Amino acid sequence: MGNLLSVMFLAAPLAAVKTAAVLNFSLLKFIFLVGWVYFCVYCLYRSQVSILVPAKWRPWCNLSCLFFGPFVITLFYASDRGKKLERGQLSIAELPADIYKTILGRKGLLSADQRADSLIELCDSEGHSFSEVYGGEGKSDRNPNEIIEFCQELIFDAISDRASDILIDPKSDGVYSIRCRIDGFLRVVRQVEAEKCVAVVNSLKVISGMDIGEKRRPQDGAFMGKLPSGSVFFRVASAGVLGGEKLSIRVINQQAQMLMLHEMGLSGKIYESLTNSVKQSSGMLLICGPTGSGKTTTLYALMNEIDLNSKNVVTVEDPIEYVLDSVSQIEVNPKANITFANSLRSLLRQDPDIICVGEIRDSETAVMAVQAAQTGHLVLGTLHSSSNAESLIRLTDLGVNNLLLAAGLSFIVSQRLVRVLCENCKEPAKLTPEQKQYFSKKRISTSRICKPVGCKKCNETGYYGRAAIMDVMDIDDKIKDKLCEGSLKLSDLKETKNSKVINKLRMEGLKKVISGITTFEEVKRVVNMGGV
16 A cells, blocks of 8 residues: 555656646646645545544445545445434534644544444543553453543533433342432433442543542542543542442543633623622622532633733642633642641742632631632632522621621622523424513513423433523622621512512522523422412
């Protein structure tokens, strides 16, 4: 094959010159002819290595490539991608990037069966490959290569499906259930026999730096996966449960696209409030919500609104989910005594303009963060609580006195995530008489309200992706005065109209329902919808 290519590359320019001498000379024709010859030779090489070309057709394909190379390769490519589009494995929007990868190299032509082994390599936290780390540990009667390939396929499929967590649970009937959390919902993706899954659990524990001999005591570890586009990191937690050992894997995909604040679908008033809050020179902006409500994503979106070149921004995170240019990021490591509180104490001596605290979870961190906001720093942080009002109670419970809270805290955001209707299959919804009456009284159009259907793209769920709904609270002078007096009540923090409490999260959710972004059921799932 090498000799053939050498002859072709030498003969191509001569053939092009000879042809140009016979025809009326045209520089454009000459360039086109030379380009076509070299393109045919390139297609000949690609047909030799491409798995798209069936073996029995390869000789004829090679011969055809010498004359009609681009057409032959395009035919096979179109056939393969057409099947993927039909099966929902590829979308129209992804085609340009797929074509670009295909032209650049062989990786774009890999089949679905070979993609996991070719496109991902599992390594420990220091970058050693799965095969190196596996060694003699985690051995079973099964072929170690088979277990490694299964782990790589499992992890790659989870990343491809946009999973945020992977759960491996033992069941009572001798099988393990493997579930992925996608768009906030757990889905069973595999049922694996216990013998095989025990080997998989041991292998993942080995590469995560955990002790496979300890099956009862909870352990923590980490590993990474190398992809052509970059690395994906995973946090692993194990626990002994009834029937065996459970493994929870958190996917920290730093290669995923980081959302900007204007891309989060916020209403104009909330967007304006958030952008104004990060322009302050001091104070504390707190983002609250339950686990999995998108607090960290909003935190990064807010940091993207800051001019990072003119501000000294320092973060303390557990873990670092996105790497930001021009930002000093510190990752919490309790084993090395790098905690939120210790890191805050040290970074205050680094002349920061803006401090970002990944999570306020203890008394010392809470007090230091509020003190930093009071002394001329802008502090961004997250807190686990269910509402803005309860965030104040939680901070007080963590030991922050009312005077300090009134002086430092300036803004609180409470948020939830609702699933977004799949654009590929959603349909207009039929409303109940009660719903029609409610919107008729409000003089609100219901023409854009939709319902989920289900297709291959959304895995028959009817939803694809999530959107945030927010409630913002500006800590104004009235609230600060009551905090200082110690007379602040929960009722003071809730807006009322006609003796009914206004649920801002509910109203934000209804706006998204009316716009055809989500459904009543989704909003009811995350907030109280009342009688609507």
